[in-house]
Structure formats: C-alpha cells, structure tokens
Amino acid sequence: GAVVSQHPSRVICKSGTSVKIECRSLDFQATTMFWYRQFPKQSLMLMATSNEGSKATYEQGVEKDKFLINHASLTLSTLTVTSAHPEDSSFYICSARRQLLGTEAFFGQGTRLTVV
Amino acid sequence: EDKVVQSPLSLVVHEGDTVTLNCSYEVTNFRSLLWYKQEKKAPTFLFMLTSSGIEKKSGRLSSILDKKELFSILNITATQTGDSAIYLCAVVVDNAGNMLTFGGGTRLMVKP
Numbered sequence: 617g618a619v620v621s622q623h624p625s626r627v628i629c630k631s632g633t634s635v636k637i638e639c640r641s642l643d644f645q646a647t648t649m650f651w652y653r654q655f656p657k658q659s660l661m662l663m664a665t666s667n668e669g670s671k672a673t674y675e676q677g678v679e680k681d682k683f684l685i686n687h688a689s690l691t692l693s694t695l696t697v698t699s700a701h702p703e704d705s706s707f708y709i710c711s712a713r714r715q716l717l718g719t720e721a722f723f724g725q726g727t728r729l730t731v732v
Numbered sequence: 733e734d735k736v737v738q739s740p741l742s743l744v745v746h747e748g749d750t751v752t753l754n755c756s757y758e759v760t761n762f763r764s765l766l767w768y769k770q771e772k773k774a775p776t777f778l779f780m781l782t783s784s785g786i787e788k789k790s791g792r793l794s795s796i797l798d799k800k801e802l803f804s805i806l807n808i809t810a811t812q813t814g815d816s817a818i819y820l821c822a823v824v825v826d827n828a829g830n831m832l833t834f835g836g837g838t839r840l841m842v843k844p
Contacts, residue, residue, distance in 0.1 A: 622774075625773075650831070650832070652834075657839070658836070658837070659820060659835060659836045659837040660775070660820065660834045661834075661836045662831075662833075662834075664831070665831065684809075685772075709774050709775075711832070721766070721774050721777075721822075721832055723774040723776075724774060725773055726773050726774045727776050
C-alpha cells in the first residue's frame with residue numbers, strides 16, 4: 617500500500633530556533649499534502665494544505681510566517697516551525713492522498729516536537 | 733462551517749463488551765466518511781464509507797453510514813484491551829477528495 621514517511625519522529629529544540637519536518641510520499645505522487653497539529657487528548661486540527669509548486673493554504677488562526685510550508689516536488693512537503701516557542705510543542709502529522717478520488721488518506725508517522 | 737461531531741467523548745468498558753461509537757456530520761459537500769484508529773502515533777485507516785446502508789466489516793469491527801440522517805457508527809464486538817485507542821471520524825468535503833474534516837475523537841479504554 618501507499619506509504620507516507622515523516623521525519624523526524626521526535627525532536628527537541630531550544631526556544632528561538634527553527635525546526636524542519638519532512639513529509640514524503642514514497643510510492644505515489646501527491647500534488648496535495650496536509651499538515652495537522654494535535655494537542656494532547658484532542659483530535660487532529662488541520663493547519664494548512666500544501667500544494668506542489670504553489671503557496672500553501674493556511675487555516676484560520678495559523679500563522680503562515682511561523683509555520684513555513686514548502687512543497688517543491690510531487691513527493692516532498694516540508695513544514696518549518698520558525699522561532700519556536702514552548703507553546704509550539706505538539707504532535708505534527710502530515711497526510712497525503714493519491715490522485716484518484718476514493719482512496720483513504722495516508723498519514724505520516726507524526727513528529728513530536730518539544731521546545732525547551 | 734463544516735462540522736463533524738463524535739460521541740461519546742470517552743468510554744470505559746470491560747473486555748468482551750460491545751461498543752458503538754457515533755459520528756454525525758453537517759457539511760456542505762459530502763464525499764465520503766473515514767474511520768481511523770489512533771494509538772500512540774499516527775492514525776491508522778479502518779474504513780471508508782460512501783454509500784448509505786452498506787455495512788463494512790473487518791474482523792470484530794464494522795461500520796455503516798446513513799446519509800439521510802447524516803451519521804455513521806463504528807461497532808466493536810468482543811472488545812479486547814488492544815482496542816483501547818482514540819477513534820477518529822473524518823469527512824471528505826472537497827470535490828478533489830483531498831480535504832478531511834475530523835471529529836473530536838472518542839477515547840476508548842478497554843479494561844481486562
């Protein structure tokens with residue numbers, strides 16, 4: 617089956633630094649990928665839609681200058697958390713679907729970010 | 733605004749019990765409904781439902797969709813401790829079939 621790989625699975629960084637998270641579709645091309653954030657004991661919250669070759673579409677309340685998304689190829693989207701603060705600590709998950717309608721979304725393994 | 737609501741928020745049962753998880757939705761452009769199980773990391777896919785009244789089954793899990801009443805249920809029979817997880821319901825709301833709107837999840841705990 618289709619696989620979406622996310623890296624790193626866990627990262628600890630200092631306040632003020634930036635962290636990049638990668639999401640790759642391993643055996644299919646994804647013109648669109650999605651980035652979610654999950655707080656403890658809560659559901660997934662869509663942050664942004666990553667579009668290959670164009671700007672990402674951010675959900676209301678998500679700072680695009682803070683969460684930089686780049687989707688430079690059909691198999692790779694990156695999320696960079698810039699100038700991280702402790703409140704950015706969370707679980708970030710990407711997902712992608714195949715081109716054809718009617719297939720389930722595949723999720724990456726998720727990245728647990730801790731900002732100290 | 734599209735809305736997906738799951739109930740109950742949490743549930744504690746004993747092994748062998750049967751549980752029913754609910755997912756109701758109000759969306760402008762329904763395409764399909766998906767169920768996921770999330771343990772410690774990323775969600776894993778369970779079912780995708782597009783047609784009303786057709787039950788999908790996988791082992792002890794089954795699910796059905798009612799497009800008239802705008803809800804779906806996920807049944808788990810003979811529960812086991814390994815069924816303990818968060819169960820997420822998501823609705824596909826765009827024509828391209830890409831965007832998921834998630835419900836809040838149901839946290840299930842199965843005690844021995």
